[in-house]
Amino acid sequence: MAKKSRFWPRLLVLSHALPRLIFGRRKPVNPQRILVAHHLLLGDTIMLAGLFKKLRRDYPTAKIDALVPTAWLPLFAGQPYGVRGLAYDPRAVDCQKSLISEGPYDWALVPADNRWAWIARAMGARWVTAFAGGGGGVKDWPVDEFIAWPQKPEAWGDIASRLAPGEAPEGFVVGEWPAPALPVNSPALPPKPYAVLHLGASSPHKLWLPERWLRLAESLKAAGLTVVWSGGPNEKNLAEATDPQGNFANLAGQFNLAGLWHLIAGAALLVCPDTGVAHLARLTGTPAVVLFGPGSPIVSGAGRFWQDSPFAVVWDETIECRNQNLLFERPLPWVRHCWRSVAECGQPRCMWEIDHQQVVQAIEKVTGLSLVRMQT
Numbered sequence: 001m002a003k004k005s006r007f008w009p010r011l012l013v014l015s016h017a018l019p020r021l022i023f024g025r026r027k028p029v030n031p032q033r034i035l036v037a038h039h040l041l042l043g044d045t046i047m048l049a050g051l052f053k054k055l056r057r058d059y060p061t062a063k064i065d066a067l068v069p070t071a072w073l074p075l076f077a078g079q080p081y082g083v084r085g086l087a088y089d090p091r092a093v094d095c096q097k098s099l100i101s102e103g104p105y106d107w108a109l110v111p112a113d114n115r116w117a118w119i120a121r122a123m124g125a126r127w128v129t130a131f132a133g134g135g136g137g138v139k140d141w142p143v144d145e146f147i148a149w150p151q152k153p154e155a156w157g158d159i160a161s162r163l164a165p166g167e168a169p170e171g172f173v174v175g176e177w178p179a180p181a182l183p184v185n186s187p188a189l190p191p192k193p194y195a196v197l198h199l200g201a202s203s204p205h206k207l208w209l210p211e212r213w214l215r216l217a218e219s220l221k222a223a224g225l226t227v228v229w230s231g232g233p234n235e236k237n238l239a240e241a242t243d244p245q246g247n248f249a250n251l252a253g254q255f256n257l258a259g260l261w262h263l264i265a266g267a268a269l270l271v272c273p274d275t276g277v278a279h280l281a282r283l284t285g286t287p288a289v290v291l292f293g294p295g296s297p298i299v300s301g302a303g304r305f306w307q308d309s310p311f312a313v314v315w316d317e318t319i320e321c322r323n324q325n326l327l328f329e330r331p332l333p334w335v336r337h338c339w340r341s342v343a344e345c346g347q348p349r350c351m352w353e354i355d356h357q358q359v360v361q362a363i364e365k366v367t368g369l370s371l372v373r374m375q376t
Helices: 007-022 042-046 049-058 070-076 093-100 114-122 156-163 210-222 236-242 257-265 276-284 356-367
Strands: 033-036 063-069 083-088 107-110 128-131 145-147 194-198 226-230 269-273 288-291 311-314
Touching: 007 093, 007 114, 033 049, 042 070, 042 276, 049 063, 049 083, 049 156, 063 070, 070 083, 070 257, 083 093, 093 114, 107 114, 114 128, 128 156, 194 210, 210 226, 210 236, 210 356, 226 236, 226 257, 257 276, 269 276, 269 356, 276 288, 276 311, 288 356, 311 356
Parallel strands: 033 063, 033 107, 063 083, 107 128, 128 145, 194 226, 194 269, 269 288, 288 311
Antiparallel strands: none
């Protein structure tokens, strides 16, 4: 399949946005049409929940729309906090046309990369609010109001909610984000109680060692839990490599995003690397143990909004090469993570040094159970 070009979609967006850089800018007093413009990964999208809740609290009668990467759209089927998800593919001309027809908007908020301020302006946003410090230049041209980034440690979800003025939102309560419908063709869910071990992640540096996953699965089985492997559509091979004898069910790639919600919602425990599935567990209220290697458990952590989530982090904070500090292209002195390539780092100590006992202790902490048999 030929790769889609961004040229024609960009030209369409520019043709609608440029005239609006000159005419129609107006700061809203009581916005009734609000747009949240982004193209974030799954976890980062879920962590916008605090911003959505804050906007709904402060603008109860407003129509609030959010651009959503097409793959994540099923999560917005129930319109959480009354927010309507609009499918967004930056490479599809028809998608840009459809979005442009949705405008105009009184106010647009751009929570991450300021390049998406252009589609917001093309959709008729009269006022655009975004974060400062993104390098300036063309990406910032459509922005009317810049919000400073925090200079002290803070979770991304709490940072994003700073885009809207006013007090921070109340913490998340399970059920506020409606569950999508379970697809009729989804596989049967495992017998309860079961644990989901999600092996995949967006980077090879986030993958835990196969033999440690297998030992953990055997320990959970000894503790009376049914264990299933999970992963994305292209990650079935991770489970096969981890469990070549097929002792545990391999469900990798068998559930779409809506089905994965229900798989996690029914689980007694989720263990996974720092990936979008970990944040899905926050929405379902499922106890989760998350293994952090190159990522930051502060940026991706509970913060204020998710502080009541049953969520435990396993990481080694002494790893000296976790020393890069860019967050959405902004240098922040308190951020400590690593986005080096496989060529730059072929042996990710940050993940490989996480041992079985650390994970066991985190499971006991997050579930409230005493799993003594797992320690043998």
